[in-house]
Amino acid sequence: MSKLFGFSGDDDFCPGGSIYPNPKESSLFLSLGHHVDVYFPPRKRSRISAPIVFTEKFERKKEVSIEVLPDECLFEIFRRLPAGQERSACACVSKRWLTLLSNIRRGEFSSNSNIENLKPEEKVNENKAEDQEIESDGFLSRSLEGKKATDVRLAAIAVGAASHGGLGKLSIRGSNSALRVTDVGLRAISRGCPSLKVLSLWNVPSIGDEGLCEIAKGCNLLEKLDLSQCPEISDRALIAVAKHCPNLTDLTIESCSKIGNEGLQAIGRCCPNLKSISIKDCPLLGDQGIVNLLSSTSYVMTKVKLQALNITDVPLAVIGHYGKAITDLVLVGLPNVSERGFWVMGNGHGLQKLKSLSITSCRGVTDTGLEAVGRGCPNLKQFCLRKCAFLSDNGLVSFAKAAASLESLQLEECHRITQFGFFGILLNCGAKLKALAMVNCLGIKDLNMGLPLQAPCKSLRSLSIHNCSGFGNASLAVLGKLCPQLQHLDLSGLQGVTDAGFLPMLESCEAGLVKVNLSGCVNLTDKVVSSLVEMHGWTLEMLNLDGCQKISDASLVAIAENCPLLSDLDLSKCMITDCGIAALANANQLNLQILSVSRCSSITDKSLLALGKLGQTLGGLNLQHCNAISISTVDLLVEQLWKCDILS
Numbered sequence: 001m002s003k004l005f006g007f008s009g010d011d012d013f014c015p016g017g018s019i020y021p022n023p024k025e026s027s028l029f030l031s032l033g034h035h036v037d038v039y040f041p042p043r044k045r046s047r048i049s050a051p052i053v054f055t056e057k058f059e060r061k062k063e064v065s066i067e068v069l070p071d072e073c074l075f076e077i078f079r080r081l082p083a084g085q086e087r088s089a090c091a092c093v094s095k096r097w098l099t100l101l102s103n104i105r106r107g108e109f110s111s112n113s114n115i116e117n118l119k120p121e122e123k124v125n126e127n128k129a130e131d132q133e134i135e136s137d138g139f140l141s142r143s144l145e146g147k148k149a150t151d152v153r154l155a156a157i158a159v160g161a162a163s164h165g166g167l168g169k170l171s172i173r174g175s176n177s178a179l180r181v182t183d184v185g186l187r188a189i190s191r192g193c194p195s196l197k198v199l200s201l202w203n204v205p206s207i208g209d210e211g212l213c214e215i216a217k218g219c220n221l222l223e224k225l226d227l228s229q230c231p232e233i234s235d236r237a238l239i240a241v242a243k244h245c246p247n248l249t250d251l252t253i254e255s256c257s258k259i260g261n262e263g264l265q266a267i268g269r270c271c272p273n274l275k276s277i278s279i280k281d282c283p284l285l286g287d288q289g290i291v292n293l294l295s296s297t298s299y300v301m302t303k304v305k306l307q308a309l310n311i312t313d314v315p316l317a318v319i320g321h322y323g324k325a326i327t328d329l330v331l332v333g334l335p336n337v338s339e340r341g342f343w344v345m346g347n348g349h350g351l352q353k354l355k356s357l358s359i360t361s362c363r364g365v366t367d368t369g370l371e372a373v374g375r376g377c378p379n380l381k382q383f384c385l386r387k388c389a390f391l392s393d394n395g396l397v398s399f400a401k402a403a404a405s406l407e408s409l410q411l412e413e414c415h416r417i418t419q420f421g422f423f424g425i426l427l428n429c430g431a432k433l434k435a436l437a438m439v440n441c442l443g444i445k446d447l448n449m450g451l452p453l454q455a456p457c458k459s460l461r462s463l464s465i466h467n468c469s470g471f472g473n474a475s476l477a478v479l480g481k482l483c484p485q486l487q488h489l490d491l492s493g494l495q496g497v498t499d500a501g502f503l504p505m506l507e508s509c510e511a512g513l514v515k516v517n518l519s520g521c522v523n524l525t526d527k528v529v530s531s532l533v534e535m536h537g538w539t540l541e542m543l544n545l546d547g548c549q550k551i552s553d554a555s556l557v558a559i560a561e562n563c564p565l566l567s568d569l570d571l572s573k574c575m576i577t578d579c580g581i582a583a584l585a586n587a588n589q590l591n592l593q594i595l596s597v598s599r600c601s602s603i604t605d606k607s608l609l610a611l612g613k614l615g616q617t618l619g620g621l622n623l624q625h626c627n628a629i630s631i632s633t634v635d636l637l638v639e640q641l642w643k644c645d646i647l648s
Helices: 071-078 084-091 095-102 120-134 151-164 183-192 209-218 235-244 261-270 287-296 313-322 339-347 367-376 393-402 419-428 473-482 499-508 526-536 553-562 578-585 605-614 631-640
Strands: 052-054 058-060 140-145 167-173 198-202 224-228 250-254 276-280 303-307 328-332 356-360 382-386 408-412 435-439 462-466 488-490 515-517 542-544 568-570 594-596 620-622 645-647
Touching: 140 151, 151 167, 151 183, 167 183, 183 209, 209 235, 235 261, 261 287, 287 313, 313 339, 339 367, 367 393, 393 419, 419 435, 419 473, 473 499, 499 526, 526 553, 553 578, 578 605, 605 631, 631 645
Parallel strands: 140 167, 167 198, 198 224, 224 250, 250 276, 276 303, 303 328, 328 356, 356 382, 382 408, 408 435, 435 462, 462 488, 488 515, 515 542, 542 568, 568 594, 594 620, 620 645
Antiparallel strands: none
């Protein structure tokens, strides 16, 4: 049988061979007349592209494939591809091709090799494609997080970004434990994305100096670099960045245990355009690196943040003398900086342009040091002081007198500050103070004080007293007389305030209140809300009554009648019912956009129609923990109010 049906790919289609001795002779076919009937039984046509040998054993010949070519040959082929689309298509074939394409540098592509053989119109299109690729300005942004952060994805980004304007910003946050990002992925980015300007590496322990050095060599346009929790990156990589990226303007280093003084010194020498520096929790960094960096960039550095560093008074002295361009300064957790450091910084007279200053958990902040800072920063507008246990009322008042340009002051967990310091700020601050915030200051006690009221603080527009448990009715009554132009009022967490203290303050406010936060004021009643909306309802836009357990439907009736501009209302944990919701829904002028009735157990399914009517203007509705509202009612609301975000 094998002889009868023996067939090789070189024979004709008919099994067993041709019926003519010479099938190429055309006369044999032409001699057939019309009377001749030839019957060819239907048969399946054999493939020519895949030669098969039918013998006693079925065998398939090995196909010739481009995959047998070595990497060197494929490299030469790939680098002659004409444009980005063709390269992207080839990158989709296999990981091997993707890897090869991603390792070709932009300058190694030879797109001009075949232009001479093209037609004129093809030359024009080819030149346009080349120009588009060369002039990529880096408009694309890519962010990889968690499991998506792999070398393969970075290689795909490197190949694909070239044909879409170039990669301008890359952020890698976290890395998959199995297929984590390594130096190989960054090497692909460095070779395919020379337009990269912003790079953020967060929590990527598998990336070391090699990867960042490749970025520095291939991405010379880099302007912003953020390194956070990169334990394998050391001074070597930072020196490479300083050498090859002279346009660097922003540098952030956090929890990088191998970066020390040498890397920062190189940045200071080679990056003359550096404007912003943020350094946190780098144990090898000391005075030498910080001092050299700040002194080298004294005329361009505008933002400085130093946190959790083992530095002494010397860097603060350098900031005070050489920080001529600094506008924003943040100092956090500097345990070795003493009172002398802040005193020298204030008396250095170099912080003439400083506008924003934030100090947290620095034991060196004392009355003497803070007063010097106030005198040495004549243009300071925003000041935030947190967890400074050695600052007292005298130092705070002295600072308020010296900082004549101050517009915003925030004090948090400064427990030595009492009523005398608080009211001393209002009586001695300049005419520009607009916002004052006191948060968790436990030293304030509610005392009756005879204060001179002939010079109220008319510039103050925003006042926040949050969780200062000692602040009560007596202090609130005096506060209303000192601040008649308040528009934003936050008294959240003041459980000692009652109607007797809050009503006189409302009467003292001459300007209409716009935003009022009374969350946690458990002793306020409907009387306060009614008076508030009657006197200030025409300007009120936001009202927070979260946790005011004595607020009932009567307050909602007053709100519905007097607050045409109210857009944000929080009634969480209040004693309101379906009747109150119905009153809001029936209001003629009310235009609520955000409504929260979380944990209001008296609201039931009966409020379905009212909530549906309110939902015509609502963009957000909070129904969490409203146990009397059934799931079916919530589903109906979700279906009806498709424009509204509903929390349930």
